[in-house]
Amino acid sequence: MYxxxxxxxxxxxxxxxxxxxxxxxxxxxxxxxIMNHKDEHISPETRDKVLSIAKEYNYSPYAFARNTSISKxxxxxxxxxxxxxxxxxxxxxLSAAEEAGYHVIVCISNENEQIELKHITALCNAKIDxxxxxxxxxxxxxxxxxxSEIGTCITWLNAFHSDSHKxxxxxxxxxxxxxxxxxxxxxxxxxxDSSSPFYDEIITGYKAAxxxxxxxxxxxxxxxxxxxxxMFHIKSQQLxxxxxxxxxxxxxxxxxxxxxxxxxxxxxxxxTLVDDAAPPIVSAEFSSIIIPFYDFGMHLCKxxxxxxxxxxxxxxxxIADYKLENTITLDIPASKRLPQIIxxxxxxxxxxxxxxxxxxxxxxxxxxxxxxxxGGKGTNQAVGVAKLNHKVTLLGxxxxxxxxxxxxxxxxxxxxxxxxxxxxxxxxxxxxxxxIQDDGESIITLLxxxxxxLTAQTLRNNRHFFENCAYCLLQxxxxxxxxxxxxxxxxxxxxxxxxxxxxxxxxxxxxLKHTDILIPNQSxxxxxxxxxxxxxxxxxxxxxxxxxxxxxxxxxxxLGEFGCFLKTASMEQRFPAAAxxxxxxxxxxxDAFISAFASYLLYGYDLCTAIKIATFAAGFCxxxxxxxxxxxxxTSLEKYINNVSPDLLK
Numbered sequence: 001m002y003x004x005x006x007x008x009x010x011x012x013x014x015x016x017x018x019x020x021x022x023x024x025x026x027x028x029x030x031x032x033x034i035m036n037h038k039d040e041h042i043s044p045e046t047r048d049k050v051l052s053i054a055k056e057y058n059y060s061p062y063a064f065a066r067n068t069s070i071s072k073x074x075x076x077x078x079x080x081x082x083x084x085x086x087x088x089x090x091x092x093x094l095s096a097a098e099e100a101g102y103h104v105i106v107c108i109s110n111e112n113e114q115i116e117l118k119h120i121t122a123l124c125n126a127k128i129d130x131x132x133x134x135x136x137x138x139x140x141x142x143x144x145x146x147x148s149e150i151g152t153c154i155t156w157l158n159a160f161h162s163d164s165h166k167x168x169x170x171x172x173x174x175x176x177x178x179x180x181x182x183x184x185x186x187x188x189x190x191x192x193d194s195s196s197p198f199y200d201e202i203i204t205g206y207k208a209a210x211x212x213x214x215x216x217x218x219x220x221x222x223x224x225x226x227x228x229x230x231m232f233h234i235k236s237q238q239l240x241x242x243x244x245x246x247x248x249x250x251x252x253x254x255x256x257x258x259x260x261x262x263x264x265x266x267x268x269x270x271x272t273l274v275d276d277a278a279p280p281i282v283s284a285e286f287s288s289i290i291i292p293f294y295d296f297g298m299h300l301c302k303x304x305x306x307x308x309x310x311x312x313x314x315x316x317x318x319i320a321d322y323k324l325e326n327t328i329t330l331d332i333p334a335s336k337r338l339p340q341i342i343x344x345x346x347x348x349x350x351x352x353x354x355x356x357x358x359x360x361x362x363x364x365x366x367x368x369x370x371x372x373x374x375g376g377k378g379t380n381q382a383v384g385v386a387k388l389n390h391k392v393t394l395l396g397x398x399x400x401x402x403x404x405x406x407x408x409x410x411x412x413x414x415x416x417x418x419x420x421x422x423x424x425x426x427x428x429x430x431x432x433x434x435x436i437q438d439d440g441e442s443i444i445t446l447l448x449x450x451x452x453x454l455t456a457q458t459l460r461n462n463r464h465f466f467e468n469c470a471y472c473l474l475q476x477x478x479x480x481x482x483x484x485x486x487x488x489x490x491x492x493x494x495x496x497x498x499x500x501x502x503x504x505x506x507x508x509x510x511x512l513k514h515t516d517i518l519i520p521n522q523s524x525x526x527x528x529x530x531x532x533x534x535x536x537x538x539x540x541x542x543x544x545x546x547x548x549x550x551x552x553x554x555x556x557x558x559l560g561e562f563g564c565f566l567k568t569a570s571m572e573q574r575f576p577a578a579a580x581x582x583x584x585x586x587x588x589x590x591d592a593f594i595s596a597f598a599s600y601l602l603y604g605y606d607l608c609t610a611i612k613i614a615t616f617a618a619g620f621c622x623x624x625x626x627x628x629x630x631x632x633x634x635t636s637l638e639k640y641i642n643n644v645s646p647d648l649l650k
Contacts, residue, residue, distance in 0.1 A: 024050045035072040037151055051309060055101030076304060077123040077131035078106040087275030092297020093132065100305050109136050120146055130304040134158050153307035155300055163315050165300055167291060169198045173205030175322045176271045176289055180241040181213045183330055185269065188241035191223040191249055202245055227252065231260050235419060238467045244272040247282055261415050270329040287330040292320050339470035340391040341598055344486045345378025346451045346477035347396040348430040349403040350627065356438050373628055374410040375432050377475040377500060380588055380627050384595025386414040387633045390602060393465050395420040396478065397450035399429040410628060420465050422458055424450045434587055442587045446477065454478045456485035466493040471598045475500040487514040498598055500590060501528060513551030519594055521558045540565045541572055556611065558590055566611060575611055578619035588627030593618040612648055616641055
């Protein structure tokens with residue numbers, strides 16, 4: 001629709017200039033001068049009185065002055081370049097006009113100069129007193145002469161010169177940026193539409209806030225237009241806050257974040273600009289700064305009416321107090337975010353068979369019980385940590401097979417960040433063939449698959465995942481050069497490392513000296529030390545000393561039903577296994593132990609207490625079939641511990 005007329009009901013009797021003079025107590029010539037803008041020698045009081053009566057009685061000059069070139073009509077025009085997308089701007093204009101006794105005609109140019117000129121012609125014929133004009137282009141300004149010829153006052157909207165009225169997007173973006181900075185954010189970005197006519201002002205306001213607070217600006221602090229690239233930029237830069245210039249963009253961003261298991265405001269703070277036409281529920285859902293289009297429209301109309309009645313030419317810009325509406329998506333300062341746990345390790349499909357005993361050579365054993373589930377020590381430990389209510393990221397490799405879907409579904413179900421997992425299309429996903437005896441003991445055969453192709457360079461490319469992490473859990477079911485690279489990256493980021501040495505006979509000095517806590521079982525420890533496996537305390541102490549001398553910070557040797565042994569440079573202690581758990585499947589016991597151990601260290605417990613808690617988690621796991629399904633959640637674990645050992649969690 002090219003022409004929209006929004007005219008308040010005229011109603012009432014059609015008055016003459018003579019009647020206006022009588023009601024005003026002035027001469028007909030005085031009224032005529034006022035109505036025809038020739039009132040420079042008439043007092044403001046008289047002028048206001050005459051205009052007030054004319055407005056009150058809906059006076060229109062058409063009945064007697066249709067052919068005069070200049071006359072008072074009490075009609076205002078609004079000429080916009082496109083369909084209104086300015087919130088309640090028109091409501092504000094119409095309210096101010098009605099309050100002052102004016103009527104309004106609204107026209108839309110649809111970004112077309114020819115249509116714009118047609119509307120200008122129609123408005124001139126309507127003998128409007130004034131117009132709020134948003135020109136289509138700088139070329140449109142040449143049409144100003146048609147309004148000048150009939151004495152129509154102009155209030156410019158988003159025009160191409162300094163006397164134009166506009167929303168101060170610089171101030172809006174400065175305020176939004178300032179809110180993030182005041183909330184202790186160090187790494188944040190701007191999401192905006194580069195096609196917006198206000199883009200330059202938005203960027204200027206954003207840069208001004210950064211400059212004022214001594215933050216550097218670079219292009220990486222602008223999220224790309226392509227939504228598929230958002231998460232890469234968010235994660236690679238470890239962003240903690242985003243400001244958005246449109247609530248629809250904010251909704252879409254929030255949806256993308258949810259898909260990637262990001263919680264607002266836990267993982268990311270979000271501030272968005274919201275226009276004043278948005279439903280209250282929208283403003284309540286985000287930390288938002290309202291764009292006051294209604295007040296802006298009131299300002300435009302009042303400015304125009306003042307031009308029409310007072311002949312004022314003084315430019316008065318629109319000034320607003322931009323306020324943050326709430327803190328619902330901004331209530332966790334970045335400086336107080338809980339550090340995460342990162343797991344670098346194997347990702348497998350576990351194929352389990354339940355058998356009465358291990359087959360002897362040439363013996364065939366029949367079973368009807370089997371299961372297929374996601375596994376690998378990396379997967380198991382990540383799930384264990386997630387169930388204990390920590391944020392966790394898993395780094396590893398999967399292959400080019402259908403098993404990948406099962407793995408990703410599992411990670412998504414448990415809220416694990418999988419964006420650091422690389423898919424190697426040249427191999428299949430790793431497999432673990434697990435035979436479980438009736439007594440719960442198991443034997444595992446590994447097909448390494450994609451786990452063996454995880455490279456040091458892949459980890460180096462993903463080193464940003466180590467930021468804001470407290471612990472890195474590592475296992476040796478991946479390429480040993482990847483393990484070494486992981487401990488080095490962890491060291492660079494002040495992340496403590498916990499290493500499970502599975503199926504290796506040696507570890508490099510570089511790995512050992514950067515390992516904070518080594519957690520082998522007795523067989524793995526004996527292999528590393530080239531000594532016999534033992535549960536004897538003196539022998540365990542001797543083997544632990546070998547590792548400590550090579551730079552390991554602490555050694556925890558798990559001993560199955562015999563508990564575990566801890567040794568550091570200053571202490572050693574033996575811990576019993578958790579009682580009352582009947583072994584059913586020992587496969588995931590060590591993974592359950594390590595994930596609980598790391599989780600409760602992160603919760604602030606000391607080494608010994610974390611070990612005691614971890615033994616209960618391991619006990620739960622081995623008393624159930626499988627690994628991932630058997631890993632205990634925080635609520636169940638702590639409820640049990642509070643019943644059997646009420647002082648442990650205090």
